[in-house]
Amino acid sequence: MKVSLNWLKQYFNENLDGSEIEIILTKLGLEVENREKLDQAFSNVVVGKIIKLEKHPNADKLQICMIDIGKNEKLQIITGAENVFVGMNVPVALVGSKVVGGNISESNLRGLPSYGMLCSGAELAIDSSLLSDKEKEGILPLAEGLELGQDLLEVFSLHDEVLDLGLTPNRADCYGMYNVAKEIILKKDFTLKKLEILKGEKSEQSFKIEINNENLCHRYVARKIKNVNIKSSPLWFSNLLRNVGIRPINNIVDITNYVMFELGQPMHAFDYDKLEGGKIVVDNAKAGEIFITLDGKERKLEKDMLLIKDGLKSVALAGVMGGLNSEVDEYTKNILFEAANFNSASIRRTSRKLGLRSEASGRFERGLSEENALKAMDRAMFLVELLDAGEVDKSYFESYPVKQVIPTIKSTVKRVNDILGMNIQREEIVAIYKKLNFKVEIDGDNLLVTPEAHRIDVKSEIDLVEEVVRIYGYENIPATLPVGATNTIKVDYKIKLIEEIKTHLTDYGLNEIVSYSFIDKESYKKCGYDFSGDKRLKVMNPLSENQSFLRETLLPGIIEIASRNYKRQRRNIGIFEVGRAFKGSDNKLPEENLKLGIFLLENEVKEWYGKTKNDFYTLKGILEKLISAISNKKLKFLKLTDMNTLHPGRAASIIADNEIIGQIGEIHPNVLTEYDIKEKAFYLELDFKSFKEPIVKKYSSLPKYPTIERDMAVILPKDLDYEKIYDVISESSNKMVVGCRIFDIFEGSQIGDDVKSVAFSLTYQNPNKTMTDEEVSEIHNIIVNDLVNKLGARLR
Amino acid sequence: MLQKIKSFFEVLEADSLESKSDVLINILLLAENEGLSEIDNGKTVDELKIIQTKYCSKKGLLPDLMKYMGKVSNKDKPVLGKIIHDFKITLENKFNERLTALKNAERQAKLEAEKIDVTLPGCNSQIGHKHPLTLVEEQVKEIFTNIGFTVVEGFEIEEDYYNFERLNIPKDHPAREMQDTFYLNEDVVLRTHTSPVQARIMDMMCPQLPVKIIAPGKVFRRDDDSTHSPMFHQIEGLMVDKNITFADLKGILLHLLKSIFGEERKIRLRPSYFPFTEPSAEVDVSCGNCNQEGCRVCGYTGWIEILGSGMVHPSVLEMAGYDPNEVTGFAFGIGIERIAMLKYGIDDMRLLFDNDLRFLEQF
């Protein structure tokens, strides 16, 4: 909402300072998003009249203008514009002036001197939305009768400041500048002038107003103007509108816009003579009804949309836009003004559905006081007379089936102070209500407060508390710390877990990333997931297609970021993300699962101490470290060969407590190709669904007897997994082996194809006594025999 | 040398050693000097061991000398004993001294030979970095857990009912326009704020008091430009109890913001509107990027809006089952991105989601 200082000044005798007003409004909760001085865009531009036009002898497209700029001064200016004519008033940027695009100096155009420049609207920083089509054509035509030589800043009243207010929904009343003025006097000891109005008598004769849907229209006021004189508004009036961003059109339309900006009440003007049947009917549209709005467009209506009809036809889409069939035009003789109160939700739905949003519909959407309608009508009638726009009918027509209920709110001084934590005296509170022009009645400890009609946001005691503190000043509230009982809400283990995971992984050298929770359908495919759209969680109204699906895995987001860094020549990429992934469910809400994804690029580099690179086992090591740091879980790994995401020979499901908790593996080369990553990369994803706070481990006593190490080297089938070897060792050793460390794996033609040599070091220990060499040998031999018999091993 | 000693004893008369001891001592002194210089010339521990053998072993000079003990009279025995003992001590001390010196020198030489370039970088010293959003979130959590708040989490995908209706935002409420919402279906939204946690936790707790939580998490709005991201992070705070006041809210927020930004930052509360709090306050922090001169970060206002807050609206308490006449509360929602940007001087929000490692490694 734009607020002009010139406009506001009309309501006060006192002068206003822009920066002070900004501070006052901010303190009152009317956020000032921007404050702009309008006289900065140009300088030294004056009104001139073209008194002679000649073709330039050396250029087809140029004309030589002789311009009268008053005080017997004439200038030769050469222009390339085509819309100039003798007698036209034009903006003249004098030599030494500033306009949009630069400073103007004396120039020579094809051999002839030019002493200035004729300006277009754009060169004067006039927004094109404020110009009519004719005004946009070239040089901005100025009104006839202007004093030649007058500074254009004055002509357009641009010595003004405009505040852009970001109004909160509760303060829709401040879409009327008069109500903004009411706010200013809450903090400033100014006297607010009463608005001049022209009251009428209520009449029910000769014209009837019928409201058929009282829920959607609480009040409808209409008043007739005879013998209208449609013309441009006086400059002072149209300047006010232009400065708040409204294009002046003609006096009648300008008056409706002016009142809308002054009181927040949208109005509409019908050509009275185009209305038939002698009445106005407010009623729902018929489903599928076609209606042509003012902009000439056909609109297909729905049953819940509200229409204004005359006795025979629909004439306006209530609160949204008028109809072409009742439009005011240059032949209009009589006018019917409308000021009504329409249901905000209905207007919102209608304007949304039709894609038609305007200053008027915006105001209706936010809600208006019913009392405002007549007030606005009376004010508009005053302006009609002021601008000499026609003869105002003595009477007005009205239907007001649902009267505004202005509540009388009971409040106590104690309650106000209890909520605020302050000790404001009763007199002070009463004074605040009085400043607000709220009625106050004192009833023992109670204050009975009745707000002003336009403050429809003040409905209950808490609203009064807010008013008190808003005007008392937030800066005057003390800062205290609450006292009270101890909090008994327990911390969720998962929340601690997240922090721990992040701490461990960054300790291991990985960087944390944060990616979007929504991803592209394509990225599922790129990552090798089977995409079946109907099962996926899709956002109904995504910002773009590539942000339309909720992630079920973290991989697409992570690999995208890895790829982005890879393209920046980065090779040391070890990243992780902890976050939620989603899955459709039969419940109302989808499943939200806490997941961890880790991406590791191979990154083979020579360091001064040797070559380093990451592989499957680097990532597996990270996983094993992490899991033993955060839980008591024992991990198992099951080969995973049927995935398109991971390398079929280098991937595994991660299993804990007989449950799959994730996957780990080398990323499938196809996937890496999709992301332009030209070296190996590894990924794991863990789901923390099954993670619970680990049970505190009890201490077990330290072993009393020494350990003995023995090495063993066996030749085994090449495809035999380590896990199987380990299983045999643990079974055969009768719990006397407490450690098994592989120190060499060798494959080569020396030992034969299809076999590998595995060397490991076993640690023996008997919890009850010191083992003798013979005892160790005995078990060692059993293990060897079992490896031979069960796994086909042979000794090296 | 041995010959000289032999001659000395050959001519020695009985009981006369005492008077002739000077001669023997002089002979031995010569031997001693010879020995000492040999020891001094010993270059290694091994050489020294050979010298030691020469003087002290069974075939060495000292045992030789001892042989003459039997040849002197009983009266002279202690005299000879003392001479031999002195001779032995002198040599032994010298040996030990020299041995220690040589050992030290050898160790020193070994250490010298073992020297390395200590300025070479360490192995695998790379450490990872938490995302700046995490760092801020963890800091805020710590500030609040230190004063007795519990961290909880809500759903990122919420029912319209909790995201809006329970927060006093029925359908058709104009405030729904303040937040452009992503819908999964008519009743399910990507939460537009962390505030639904308020309703969820109060449902869980009612009628117990106090409710004292903060709830961090992701939120989503249909907005994407240089200052808005369709996904961002908030921390919700809620305290409900008897006698909670607006002044308490101000105190808590001051504590929070000064803990994060330091005492020198200015803080401004101004009236605002949220359907689920009343009175409501928007909280601004003075721009540290430009010292309030005005810059891109603060939109040339000198202030940066970082959180919305207020007293829990009576109807929100009532919907949760609390009697708003008995119980009051405050709530606030902090924008983590904003705080991170302010705290670290980040001038473009998109950096936080681009995840350029060169950026992330700075934290």
Ligand SMILES: [Zn+2]
């Ligand atoms: Zn700044």
